Amino acid sequence: MDSEALWLTLRLAASTTAILLIIALPLAWWIASGHSVIRALAQAVVALPLVLPPTVLGYYLLIAMGPMTAPGRILMRIFGHPLAFSFAGLLIGSVLYSLPFAVQPLVAGFRAVDRGYVEAAAGLGVRPFAVFLSVVLPLSRASLLTSAVLAFTHTVGEFGVVLMLGGNIPGATRTLSISLFDQVEEFNYRAANQTALLLLVFSMAALLLIYLLPTLRRMDGRQADIAG
Amino acid sequence: MPDSLLTVAVRHRVGAVALDVSFRLTQPWTVLFGPSGSGKTTLLRAIAGFVRPDAGRINSASEAWFDALANIFVPPHRRAVRSAGQIARLFPHMSVSRNIMYGLGWNSKPHDAREISEQVMDSFGLRQLADRMPRELSGGESQRASVARALVSAITFDAPGTPLLLLDEPLAGLDVAMRDQMVAELKRWTERWRIPVLSVTHALSEAFLLEAEVVKIADGKVAQQGPVAEVLAEERSQLLKQLRG
Numbered sequence: 279m280d281s282e283a284l285w286l287t288l289r290l291a292a293s294t295t296a297i298l299l300i301i302a303l304p305l306a307w308w309i310a311s312g313h314s315v316i317r318a319l320a321q322a323v324v325a326l327p328l329v330l331p332p333t334v335l336g337y338y339l340l341i342a343m344g345p346m347t348a349p350g351r352i353l354m355r356i357f358g359h360p361l362a363f364s365f366a367g368l369l370i371g372s373v374l375y376s377l378p379f380a381v382q383p384l385v386a387g388f389r390a391v392d393r394g395y396v397e398a399a400a401g402l403g404v405r406p407f408a409v410f411l412s413v414v415l416p417l418s419r420a421s422l423l424t425s426a427v428l429a430f431t432h433t434v435g436e437f438g439v440v441l442m443l444g445g446n447i448p449g450a451t452r453t454l455s456i457s458l459f460d461q462v463e464e465f466n467y468r469a470a471n472q473t474a475l476l477l478l479v480f481s482m483a484a485l486l487l488i489y490l491l492p493t494l495r496r497m498d499g500r501q502a503d504i505a506g
Numbered sequence: 507m508p509d510s511l512l513t514v515a516v517r518h519r520v521g522a523v524a525l526d527v528s529f530r531l532t533q534p535w536t537v538l539f540g541p542s543g544s545g546k547t548t549l550l551r552a553i554a555g556f557v558r559p560d561a562g563r564i565n566s567a568s569e570a571w572f573d574a575l576a577n578i579f580v581p582p583h584r585r586a587v588r589s590a591g592q593i594a595r596l597f598p599h600m601s602v603s604r605n606i607m608y609g610l611g612w613n614s615k616p617h618d619a620r621e622i623s624e625q626v627m628d629s630f631g632l633r634q635l636a637d638r639m640p641r642e643l644s645g646g647e648s649q650r651a652s653v654a655r656a657l658v659s660a661i662t663f664d665a666p667g668t669p670l671l672l673l674d675e676p677l678a679g680l681d682v683a684m685r686d687q688m689v690a691e692l693k694r695w696t697e698r699w700r701i702p703v704l705s706v707t708h709a710l711s712e713a714f715l716l717e718a719e720v721v722k723i724a725d726g727k728v729a730q731q732g733p734v735a736e737v738l739a740e741e742r743s744q745l746l747k748q749l750r751g
């Protein structure tokens with residue numbers, strides 16, 4: 279087992295999830311708050327990583343972050359080194375790649391919140407941002423959890439973008455999925471087995487958590503009803 | 507002529523209803539009276555800021571909330587208005603007491619605000635329901651809590667002046683005795699805190715009980731405005747005739 283890769287993967291997934299939630303919450307609320315051409319366009323752009331080969335995304339990011347473009351040169355000046363083949367570069371790639379997995383469950387969750395509650399809160403003089411925090415978010419907490427779990431697991435499972443953008447640098451850009459690829463290339467099937475099994479068990483557990491949640495909550499509610 | 511609390515002159519078309527109304531609120535309690543589908547709810551929603559009328563103006567005593575020509579539209583949460591609608595809309599993830607304290611102002615004196623909420627809960631018969639969740643309430647209990655929530659928010663209003671309390675038949679589901687009792691409690695609170703009220707009803711008894719100013723709406727227009735005994739005299743005698751058989 280490549281523990282360095284495991285640690286790096288967890289760090290990457292946790293940071294990606296944190297950044298994604300900060301971006302996805304306002305973005306999803308805006309998308310869910312109406313219908314317009316510009317919202318449709320935003321949704322299409324957000325969904326792009328779902329259908330695009332990861333290598334295409336990785337390729338464009340590689341170019342954009344490199345010395346060949348103006349933004350790339352600015353980034354190089356800020357960080358003192360090219361972002362490609364570094365953890366920071368990988369993080370940017372992961373955020374873009376997992377964006378739809380964070381945004382789409384939230385959009386669905388926000389759309390399901392009865393606007394009557396938002397109106398009731400505004401009718402009591404409460405500012406929209408406070409209404410979002412105190413009413414909208416609690417009423418869509420299942421979607422929030424789904425969004426976080428999917429963003430995390432999807433980042434753990436990414437391969438194409440990482441390879442294209444990060445290369446394969448131990449401790450900086452070699453994640454578990456890349457490590458598995460290496461192990462197989464080295465015919466180290468014992469290690470490969472361990473890595474693959476770990477990823478499988480982790481993914482299954484995360485998905486089970488999402489799908490089990492409504493059942494757990496219903497049991498919760500039933501117990502409360504009996505107690506009440 | 508007394509100062510105007512609110513001046514409304516709007517035109518708005520939604521579905522089959524074409525609103526074209528203009529009136530001024532000058533009395534502490536004004537009732538919008540009229541048949542269902544006459545546009546009362548839309549009018550209240552326009553005053554609260556949930557509907558943007560096609561044309562016209564809505565002015566409070568101190569500022570313009572809506573002016574189609576000047577392109578002024580003050581968003582609902584910034585209007586000196588507190589609303590309770592036909593549907594209770596208690597926040598399902600909060601207990602009754604948290605719901606009632608949700609729109610609490612008076613951040614500078616939280617102790618007083620808490621005391622007011624508890625007194626209001628008492629007078630609306632909600633004290634023993636304080637820790638219940640909305641899904642554990644009956645329809646009538648939810649409606650009482652919804653009115654109490656708007657009232658507490660209006661009393662503890664955190665800006666200069668008093669807000670206008672907008673009530674869109676929030677007690678319609680209650681039986682008559684309970685409704686009359688709640689209306690009396692409401693009137694006591696709003697008189698004590700000098701909170702002006704604009705409420706919608708099509709219950710004749712409620713309008714008379716309140717001794718309110720009545721704005722009679724018919725076909726989207728103001729048919730008449732004045733003291734209840736004057737404006738609803740005809741409805742009253744009709745009702746009495748029916749009762750006598």
